[in-house]
Amino acid sequence: NNAKSRYKVIGYIDRDAKKIGKNINGVPVFARRTLTEAFIVKNNISEIIFSIQNIDSVKLRKTVEGLVDLPIVVKIVPPIEDWINGELKVSQIKQVQIEDLLDRAPITIKNSKIAMELMNKSVMVTGGAGSIGSEIVRQICNYDYKSLIVIDSAESALYDLQQELKQNGFHNFIPIVTDIRDKNRMNALFSEHKPNVVFHAAAYKHVPLMEYNSYEAIKINVGGTKNVADLSILHNVEKFVFVSTDKAVNPTNVMGATKRIAEMYISCMQKENKTKFITTRFGNVLGSNGSVIPLFRKQIEKGGPLTLTHKDITRYFMTIPEASQLVLEAGAMGEGGEIFIFDMGESVKIYDLAKNMIKLSGLRYPEDIDIKITGLRPGEKLYEELLANGENTLPTYHQKIKISKVRDVEYAKVRSKIDELCITNMFFSGNTVKLMKEIVPEYISKNSELCDFDKVDSHQSPEQKLKVVKS
Structure with missing residues (x-):
């Protein structure tokens, strides 16, 4: 008209x-x-x-x-x-x-179970300025909590979040720049703010970077988690919700192994019977810092080519709001000791995603923009998994959240090994990657110099040897 x-x-x-x-x-x-x-x-x-x-x-x-x-x-x-x-x-x-x-079906932000769980509570979010942490903070802001302590070591990102929340009319939150590895500072913050619920999202997450920076990966993903978990017990926190990753399942890289060790430490802490420790595990989130879609978008803007590590590589995807909503939901329903697995839908072939992005930009593949295969990066898997061997799931009242039935671990032995790993890492006094492989036997490196530590043990049976070689 x-x-x-x-x-x-x-x-x-x-x-x-x-x-x-x-x-x-x-x-x-x-x-x-x-x-x-x-x-x-x-x-x-x-x-x-x-x-x-x-x-x-x-x-x-x-x-x-x-x-x-x-x-x-x-x-x-x-x-x-x-x-x-x-x-x-x-x-x-x-x-x-x-x-x-x-994208997936729209989700409702307000939820009565989460509302009851957070009512008049003091809530702490570590890594609160990151992709997942900041969205958890945004969603918590919609509830009637008592106070919200947002912790991150990234000063600029935390400042940006602070300004955004202020502009949206939220004022009842406390942004704090600190490092979760600083136990004295974290102890002072726990003493001052007395959190009832802790959402622990702080972590190093980039697989290729962490592969040869294992010192930092162990220091924050294991040592940092250990700090926050120990302080949660010391200060009588009611619930501790840990944000993990599908890369912790049958890990093939340092980052995934450190997240699996953090999961195991949290399982050990659950035995203390004071704080309820809950783990959430999911795949890639759309548009998060360093994820594939923003990378492809930048490459298209520059005229290509799009770089892909392998033609057959697949990943699970979820939107940031949905992942954060499910973390809050799992935290509300958790009674302690569970590993919650999120329904990630079908895995997506990244090659098809790259072609569709080119075409949706109004360009032609391969005439206008080509796709270049660069080879798998150190520690990278072709396919991600949400369950380890020997795990299966139980349903919950939420159709997108399942509980993983995890194999039992020898808690005393595992805890002692994790303590040894953190001390060894702190003093550079031993091979930390080898120690990680002892703690997580299913951790077998891929496309990495660290594969040398996966030599077949002469004491293993022929079946065990075959399994290691196949992996």
Whole structure:
């Protein structure tokens, strides 16, 4: 209807057989099968706009993937509730982003069980300025807590979060710049603020960087977690929720091994029967610092190529708000000792994701932008897992959260080995990677110089030797 519009509507596409063949305001309604490349070229079509309301992301992905090979831009109309004053502005029709195709069902931010759990509580979030930690903080801000202590060593990121929360009208929070490895400082903070609930999200997470910086990875992912867990018991914290990763399952790298050791230490602490220790484990989060989608986006802006480590590599993805919501939910339902596994949906082939991102940017693969295979990085897996061998799951009342049934560990022996690892690391007095492999027998390095420590033990049976070689 807009006389100034440079758009000309060629037609509508509808599945309803009663509408197909009819005209609406002189514009014909076509069947889906009409939309062929020949039809698009003949009618000089440059854009296709999805105006299906609340379309399921799986359906959207399947439909869009059928269109991305055509020489068109695919756009989407936002849900009606997002229209400005009930009217749709042309500026709101945006190009379909890869997140729209990977995104999952919308989640409700407010939850009565979480609300009861946090009511009048003092809550501490470590790593509170990171990708997951900051979203946990944002969501906690919607509840009636007593005080919120946000801890991070990244000064600028913490400042940015502080400004954002202030601008959104939140004031009842305390940002603190400190390092969780500083036990005296952390002890003073626990004494001053007396947290009832601790969400521990502080960690080093980049696999290739940590592979040859094991000193730092152990210091923060194991030593830092140990500090915060020990202080939680000392200061009678009610619940300690640990944010872990699928890379802790059958780890092939230093980062994953340190997170698995942290999980094991938390299991040992549960035996103290004072604080309820809860672990949450999930895969990659969309748009987090250093994740693949922002990287691909930057590479597309520079004209490519997109770099991919292996053509068959797959990953599980989840949105940051959903991951954080499920961490809060698991924390509320946990009674201590559980490892909660999140339903990550289907794993995504990164090669397909890269091709779709190129095409959704209105470019052609490989003519405009190519994909370059660089080879697996040190410690990198082709496929991530959410369960280790010997683990299976139990359902919970939340369909997206399962409880992992973990193998029992010898708590006294494991705790003593973890203490030895932290001391050895502190004084550079031994081979810490070898020690980690003793604590986590399933930790077998991949594409790394650390593979040398996986020599087959002469005391192993032929079956055990075969298993190590196969891994």
